[in-house]
Amino acid sequence: MNLDFSNKDQIFREEVKSFIEDNLNKExxxxxxxxxxxxxxxxxxxxxxxxxxGWMAPxxxxxxxxxxWSLTQRYIFDEECGAASTPRTIPFGVTxxxxxxxxxxxxxxxxxxxxxxxSSDQWxxxxxxxxxxxxxxxxxxxxAIKDGNCYxxxxxxxxxxxxxxxxxxxxxxxxxxxxxxxxxISFILIDMKSEGISVNPIVTLDGSSExxxxxxxxxxxxxxxxxHEENKGWTVAKYLLGHERxxxxxxxxxxxxxSRVKEIARLNLDGGRSLTKNDRFMDKxxxxxxxxxxxxxxxxxxxxxxxxxxxxxxxxxILKIRGSEIQQQITELTLEASGYYAYPYQMKSMEKGSxxxxxxxxxxxxxxxxxxxxxxxxxYGGSNEIQxxxxxxxxxxx
Amino acid sequence: xxxxxSEDQELIKSSVExxxxxxYHSQKRRKIIAEAKGFNESIWKSFSELGWLGxxxxxxxxxxxxxxxxxxxxxxxxxxxxxIEPYVSTIVMSGKLLTLCPQGNLxxxxxxxxxxxxxxxxxxxxxxxxxxNSHDVETIAKKTSNGWEINGHKTVxxxxxxxxxxxISARTSGDRFDKNGIxxxxxxxxxxxxxxxxxxxxDGFRAAEIRMKNLKIDDEYLLSEKDNGYEIIEExxxxxxxxxxxxxxxxxxxxYEMTLxxxxxxxxxxxxIGKFQAIQHRAVEMLILSxxxxxxxxMSALTNNKSLTNKKTIYSSKIHIGIGGKKLGQEAIQxxxxxxxxxxxxxxxxxxxxxxxxxxxxxxxxxxxxYAKIDF
Numbered sequence: 038m039n040l041d042f043s044n045k046d047q048i049f050r051e052e053v054k055s056f057i058e059d060n061l062n063k064e065x066x067x068x069x070x071x072x073x074x075x076x077x078x079x080x081x082x083x084x085x086x087x088x089x090x091g092w093m094a095p096x097x098x099x100x101x102x103x104x105x106w107s108l109t110q111r112y113i114f115d116e117e118c119g120a121a122s123t124p125r126t127i128p129f130g131v132t133x134x135x136x137x138x139x140x141x142x143x144x145x146x147x148x149x150x151x152x153x154x155x156s157s158d159q160w161x162x163x164x165x166x167x168x169x170x171x172x173x174x175x176x177x178x179x180x181a182i183k184d185g186n187c188y189x190x191x192x193x194x195x196x197x198x199x200x201x202x203x204x205x206x207x208x209x210x211x212x213x214x215x216x217x218x219x220x221x222i223s224f225i226l227i228d229m230k231s232e233g234i235s236v237n238p239i240v241t242l243d244g245s246s247e248x249x250x251x252x253x254x255x256x257x258x259x260x261x262x263x264x265h266e267e268n269k270g271w272t273v274a275k276y277l278l279g280h281e282r283x284x285x286x287x288x289x290x291x292x293x294x295x296s297r298v299k300e301i302a303r304l305n306l307d308g309g310r311s312l313t314k315n316d317r318f319m320d321k322x323x324x325x326x327x328x329x330x331x332x333x334x335x336x337x338x339x340x341x342x343x344x345x346x347x348x349x350x351x352x353x354x355i356l357k358i359r360g361s362e363i364q365q366q367i368t369e370l371t372l373e374a375s376g377y378y379a380y381p382y383q384m385k386s387m388e389k390g391s392x393x394x395x396x397x398x399x400x401x402x403x404x405x406x407x408x409x410x411x412x413x414x415x416x417y418g419g420s421n422e423i424q425x426x427x428x429x430x431x432x433x434x435x
Numbered sequence: 436x437x438x439x440x441s442e443d444q445e446l447i448k449s450s451v452e453x454x455x456x457x458x459y460h461s462q463k464r465r466k467i468i469a470e471a472k473g474f475n476e477s478i479w480k481s482f483s484e485l486g487w488l489g490x491x492x493x494x495x496x497x498x499x500x501x502x503x504x505x506x507x508x509x510x511x512x513x514x515x516x517x518x519i520e521p522y523v524s525t526i527v528m529s530g531k532l533l534t535l536c537p538q539g540n541l542x543x544x545x546x547x548x549x550x551x552x553x554x555x556x557x558x559x560x561x562x563x564x565x566x567x568n569s570h571d572v573e574t575i576a577k578k579t580s581n582g583w584e585i586n587g588h589k590t591v592x593x594x595x596x597x598x599x600x601x602x603i604s605a606r607t608s609g610d611r612f613d614k615n616g617i618x619x620x621x622x623x624x625x626x627x628x629x630x631x632x633x634x635x636x637x638d639g640f641r642a643a644e645i646r647m648k649n650l651k652i653d654d655e656y657l658l659s660e661k662d663n664g665y666e667i668i669e670e671x672x673x674x675x676x677x678x679x680x681x682x683x684x685x686x687x688x689x690x691y692e693m694t695l696x697x698x699x700x701x702x703x704x705x706x707x708i709g710k711f712q713a714i715q716h717r718a719v720e721m722l723i724l725s726x727x728x729x730x731x732x733x734m735s736a737l738t739n740n741k742s743l744t745n746k747k748t749i750y751s752s753k754i755h756i757g758i759g760g761k762k763l764g765q766e767a768i769q770x771x772x773x774x775x776x777x778x779x780x781x782x783x784x785x786x787x788x789x790x791x792x793x794x795x796x797x798x799x800x801x802x803x804x805x806y807a808k809i810d811f
Contacts, residue, residue, distance in 0.1 A: 381634050410776070
């Protein structure tokens with residue numbers, strides 16, 4: 038057992054670092070580091086640089102344009118991106134639907150969609166949850182009815198992140214009702230420019246609107262947009278969720294965010310003293326770091342096992358549970374450190390290029406919005422309650 | 436011992452609850468928040484007519500002589516209704532501060548105007564470097580021949596931009612952290628050399644940055660005795676915490692009820708999610724946290740009803756706003772699932788206010804430390 042990276046990995050790390058150094062927009066990195074929102078253009082700028090370098094899809098096999106990296110190299114890449122505050126690659130294309138198309142898609146589907154994900158020409162969103170189907174996803178009721186060479190789709194999808202920026206959406210729809218709910222679901226790709234689609238933003242507690250309601254009214258979708266077989270969508274969805282759960286631990290980003298809390302704690306905020314002299318605050322900070330270290334090791338273990346040919350099972354839910362909790366704790370610490378500067382509502386001054394005067398220190402501006410927004414992490418991607426159900430059933434055998 | 440309300444207190448309770456049901460629904464509140472001033476004149480007028488603006492003031496000053504228990508009843512209902520009018524900044528905080536300052540023409544006039552609902556006041560105590568230490572005062576008042584010249588910056592002054600009078604603490608002698616040497620001054624909001632930067636707060640209220648540059652005022656605008664303002668500030672804080680705890684108690688009770696309603700009606704897997712034991716136990720824990728807040732709030736109002744003598748009960752209620760309130764608030768959002776993080780749902784509006792009530796006047800960490808100092 039050892040934690041050392043090989044020489045080859047060290048060299049790879051240097052290569053990643055220097056690529057980031059040369060290509061990352063410094064202003065974008067600063068904004069991400071301070072918890073400020075990133076525009077589609079900022080993300081696109083970064084994705085195109087990755088794409089040009091051939092690094093857009095670390096998780097795809099080489100023959101489809103993936104990097105061909107080992108799991109360790111992928112880990113190093115994520116770690117360096119987190120540490121440098123790069124924009125996040127939008128996961129719906131490259132992390133979610135990409136692997137699905139690679140595994141279940143026809144040759145034609147692969148040719149049609151994969152290159153545009155790699156080049157970042159097409160942005161994707163995920164049509165899973167519905168107003169009546171959240172944790173109980175299999176109860177979804179958006180219907181697709183065959184009509185000639187098309188499906189006619191009707192229903193409502195919700196919590197659809199970035200639907201307003203997306204060119205394509207992958208959806209779960211009901212194609213059969215006279216069976217177990219899971220056995221009547223299909224996985225279909227929809228062009229967001231289709232007639233009958235409307236996207237309504239949902240404003241979240243922090244005042245931002247990254248998520249949407251997507252209404253589908255008699256939307257015509259060609260039959261060839263079906264992935265895998267009709268009524269086999271649940272198998273596809275489970276395959277995809279497995280991918281989502283592992284990537285959701287966010288260790289590298291949390292390490293970066295926690296180091297920022299430490300910097301803040303070193304400032305003289307507390308009546309001429311720094312918060313590092315405040316034992317109560319420091320206890321909370323250190324307890325959070327203890328959890329984060331455990332999570333980091335757990336993630337490395339998953340990678341190490343996977344390298345040996347043992348892919349993660351239900352244990353991945355542990356990473357999701359603790360990872361999401363740690364993300365929340367970090368925003369809580371920043372909120373506490375901000376003191377009275379958690380109060381001012383400064384949505385306008387958070388926008389890129391804003392000249393609005395800031396109240397309080399610049400790092401405090403996003404502290405309360407981040408805290409409120411981050412409540413979502415224990416809810417999305419399969420709520421933590423659902424993750425615990427999975428663990429109780431699959432790992433504990435209860 | 437009798438822990439039931441008196442007839443008068445029942446009357447306050449039913450009148451404020453009726454007012455909120457009839458006149459202060461969520462759509463109205465959201466409209467008021469969007470207005471330029473962040474409060475509504477006609478609502479303020481109703482507060483005056485209903486006697487709430489004079490409630491906590493002694494009769495000899497034109498008030499109704501209410502005690503802390505009366506204030507608690509009102510504030511708890513304000514919490515349940517998520518009232519965002521500047522009642523705490525004007526009546527509870529500035530009102531108490533003025534009441535504790537020595538009698539004088541200026542003070543009496545302001546108090547009378549406030550009680551009549553004609554003027555509003557706010558109190559600036561925090562500074563950019565002070566965090567929660569109210570004796571950390573770097574704003575300087577220098578004696579001139581016929582008055583004072585003030586330089587400094589008061590930060591996040593609640594209701595500052597909504598006020599006619601801004602009360603501030605300023606140093607008239609001593610060093611930065613000395614408790615002696617702090618005095619309380621009154622500033623007219625329209626004074627030259629006074630810069631007021633008004634902004635909304637994330638919980639729907641308003642606050643302001645108050646900057647004073649060579650601001651000259653007459654002698655009578657020194658409200659406290661020179662150098663002896665700190666005790667007044669401390670007592671004002673204690674009084675305000677009692678009101679704040681009552682507000683938190685109303686918010687927590689309401690959040691518990693809204694969550695119970697949600698888990699009783701939201702169906703997944705063919706049943707209301709409240710049928711799952713894992714959810715039930717968490718909802719019960721929320722009920723207990725809410726009951727604890729209610730108990731601590733009542734305890735601090737009762738034991739201090741005549742004079743603010745029992746700091747421990749007051750600190751306890753403040754600490755529970757932070758620790759119990761945070762837990763209850765986070766659980767309420769989690770049990771609402773995705774709906775909980777939407778701006779549209781009322782639960783989130785309550786969550787934001789409850790979260791920031793921990794910070795108000797110092798967070799739970801700060802008061803844990805103060806509490807420990809009392810006995811050890």
